[in-house]
Amino acid sequence: MLAERDVTHITTNRGAQIFRIPLNGLEDFWVFAYLVVVEDMLVLIDTGTNYHTSNQDLIKGLTSAGELLGRPLGFADLTHIFITHGHIDHYAGLAFVAPQTRALIGVHEYDYPIIVNYHERKERVVRRLAHFLVEAGVKPARIPEILNMYMITKGLFESCRIDFTFGEVGMRVGPFEFFHVPGHSAGAVAIRLHDVIFVGDHVLSDITPHQAPESFTLNTGLTHYLESLRSFAAWAGSPSIVLGGHNAPITDLGTRISEIIQEHFTRLENILDMISEQPRTTLEISKTLFGQVAGYNILLALEEAGAHVEYLYRLGFISIENIEEVRSSSEPVRLLYRSLRNKEELGNVFKKH
Ligand SMILES: [Zn+2]
Numbered sequence: 331m332l333a334e335r336d337v338t339h340i341t342t343n344r345g346a347q348i349f350r351i352p353l354n355g356l357e358d359f360w361v362f363a364y365l366v367v368v369e370d371m372l373v374l375i376d377t378g379t380n381y382h383t384s385n386q387d388l389i390k391g392l393t394s395a396g397e398l399l400g401r402p403l404g405f406a407d408l409t410h411i412f413i414t415h416g417h418i419d420h421y422a423g424l425a426f427v428a429p430q431t432r433a434l435i436g437v438h439e440y441d442y443p444i445i446v447n448y449h450e451r452k453e454r455v456v457r458r459l460a461h462f463l464v465e466a467g468v469k470p471a472r473i474p475e476i477l478n479m480y481m482i483t484k485g486l487f488e489s490c491r492i493d494f495t496f497g498e499v500g501m502r503v504g505p506f507e508f509f510h511v512p513g514h515s516a517g518a519v520a521i522r523l524h525d526v527i528f529v530g531d532h533v534l535s536d537i538t539p540h541q542a543p544e545s546f547t548l549n550t551g552l553t554h555y556l557e558s559l560r561s562f563a564a565w566a567g568s569p570s571i572v573l574g575g576h577n578a579p580i581t582d583l584g585t586r587i588s589e590i591i592q593e594h595f596t597r598l599e600n601i602l603d604m605i606s607e608q609p610r611t612t613l614e615i616s617k618t619l620f621g622q623v624a625g626y627n628i629l630l631a632l633e634e635a636g637a638h639v640e641y642l643y644r645l646g647f648i649s650i651e652n653i654e655e656v657r658s659s660s661e662p663v664r665l666l667y668r669s670l671r672n673k674e675e676l677g678n679v680f681k682k683h
């Protein structure tokens with residue numbers, strides 16, 4: 331485990347140097363940034379949380395990479411910064427790094443507004459989240475507390491400049507090739523350099539990457555995510571190593587993708603099982619899937635359950651039991667879901683999605 335906390339050095343099959351830099355982004359929450367030396371480019375992939383010791387860990391990482399290369403390295407030496415996706419643990423460090431460098435900063439266009447128009451987007455999402463929590467069956471008295479938790483984590487960042495989007499440069503910069511993988515985030519990308527792929531949080535070892543309903547943000551949600559996993563598998567082929575934003579590197583990508591798809595299918599089957607006898611809310615489904623959770627994990631579990639419920643609803647596997655109540659109210663009401671189709675039919679549909 332100690333190695334997970336040290337800077338790790340990897341060389342691609344065509345001689346590019348990669349340094350994996352672990353950042354302690356929240357109390358014992360680790361995220362990786364990557365420093366890449368290739369041709370005349372010095373590239374930073376992701377920037378950490380701008381919180382806890384993330385910024386200091388990033389400086390330490392550059393220093394130890396510089397020692398290994400035999401030349402001092404600082405933010406001023408960077409030529410590019412690529413952001414794998416618009417989640418705060420990957421881009422918030424821009425607030426610290428961007429003012430210290432003239433590096434060109436790039437992100438996918440679908441996550442561009444998250445970074446450059448940060449406060450406006452936060453206000454819109456928090457309203458959709460409030461609506462979702464009512465429909466999920468969270469008691470009204472508890473909703474302000476959950477929304478507050480959401481707003482506090484989002485207080486770590488201010489809007490930041492972005493110099494280009496991956497789409498407008500043809501999904502290529504020098505030897506780097508970008509591939510759009512919407513789902514976990516709307517503008518998530520995988521980045522290929524030689525025989526190595528940087529994958530952000532699209533595919534992770536040990537955990538299935540977090541999913542939230544598309545009703546919060548277009549181009550997220552489980553339908554997009556599963557489509558992206560399949561298109562990504564075809565694009566990626568058999569890389570030597572896949573480097574994620576968290577957890578250990580992946581060496582058998584095909585197996586890991588199959589495991590993730592299977593885990594989502596099992597969750598969808600479990601939901602159909604639990605509502606076949608008795609209609610349930612998303613909150614009840616979340617508790618059955620993930621047990622009792624506390625703090626920010628309450629929101630994460632609800633979003634994850636909500637993404638699976640949304641998938642089933644979208645494909646006509648479940649419907650709303652209390653639709654009369656919905657019809658007679660001008661405000662959002664708690665939704666109770668019941669199943670319409672069975673697990674065998676889900677298996678047939680799931681193979682195509
Ligand atoms: Zn993420």
Ligand SMILES: [Zn+2]
Nearest residue numbers: 417419531575
């Ligand atoms: Zn992450």
